[in-house]
Amino acid sequence: MPTYDYQCEACDHAFEEYQSITAKQLRKCPSCGQRKLVRLIGTGGGVIFKGSGFYQTDYRSAEYKKSAEAEKKTSEKSKPKDKSSKGESSSSKPTGKTTESGAANSKSEK
Numbered sequence: 836m837p838t839y840d841y842q843c844e845a846c847d848h849a850f851e852e853y854q855s856i857t858a859k860q861l862r863k864c865p866s867c868g869q870r871k872l873v874r875l876i877g878t879g880g881g882v883i884f885k886g887s888g889f890y891q892t893d894y895r896s897a898e899y900k901k902s903a904e905a906e907k908k909t910s911e912k913s914k915p916k917d918k919s920s921k922g923e924s925s926s927s928k929p930t931g932k933t934t935e936s937g938a939a940n941s942k943s944e945k
Contacts, residue, residue: 840875843867849875 841861842849848866862870 840877841872842875843869844871844873845869 836853836855838851838853839860840849840851843864843866846864846867846869848864850865852861854861860874861872864870864872
């Protein structure tokens, strides 16, 4: 629930009131009793970051980046090298040539 600032126009008494958002605005001044109370426009609550999790998860340290890079390198070294992964065979690469059946299929789809 938010805290609202109020000020009386008759006696200049200012105070804060902890109210629900759906609660009606106060009208009667608790100091002088007149119905000249006005709710002030406040700046609102600021964002407060508590705990150590914000910095550690949002902005990684240089040490973390180094260890992640080292882990990445060791995982790459431990992978078995496959000859087919280095160079792709010519059958898997698109040649740009259209076969008769491929040309016929593309015409029938349109």
